[in-house]
Amino acid sequence: MKPRKKLKKIIKEKPTSIQAFVAEEALDHENLSHFFNDLSSHGCISGMVGSLIYYHQTHQFFDCHYEDINDLRLEYEENTGLQIQLGSDLKNTLAWFAFEETAFQLGNELGLL
Numbered sequence: 001m002k003p004r005k006k007l008k009k010i011i012k013e014k015p016t017s018i019q020a021f022v023a024e025e026a027l028d029h030e031n032l033s034h035f036f037n038d039l040s041s042h043g044c045i046s047g048m049v050g051s052l053i054y055y056h057q058t059h060q061f062f063d064c065h066y067e068d069i070n071d072l073r074l075e076y077e078e079n080t081g082l083q084i085q086l087g088s089d090l091k092n093t094l095a096w097f098a099f100e101e102t103a104f105q106l107g108n109e110l111g112l113l
Contacts, residue, residue: 003032003110010106018065018072018102025049026103036107044096058095069098076101 001009007023014020028050029035035048044052052058062069073094077083087093107113 003112006110007032007106016064018068018098019106021051021061021065022099022103022106025051025099026106032110033112036103036110036112039100039103040107040113043100049099052095052099055089055092058089058092061099062091062095065095065098069094072098072101 004027007027010017010023011020011027026032026035038046038048042048047053052061073084076097084093084097104113
């Protein structure tokens with residue numbers, strides 16, 4: 001299945017998931033490969049994810065996806081042996097982490113990274 005079609009399928013089948021949130025953001029970009037590679041290189045802190053720039057946006061994302069974010073965090077820490085450095089704003093840091101980690105997984109799954 002082509003990447004754009006796969007992303008649209010994710011949105012349709014799991015509309016409230018982190019994967020759907022990432023898919024919607026990715027589909028706003030003309031070149032999916034550039035989106036996933038730029039995000040992998042520069043992260044959300046670069047401002048390239050327009051829906052997660054301001055604290056009220058990242059806090060809302062965190063509150064909406066708390067359980068999934070915590071699962072991602074625990075899985076990451078278990079698989080890597082590393083703890084996520086939480087910084088000065090826990091919700092912001094973990095929202096960006098969840099978006100970036102989910103995008104990394106999706107990009108790999110789609111063969112774009």
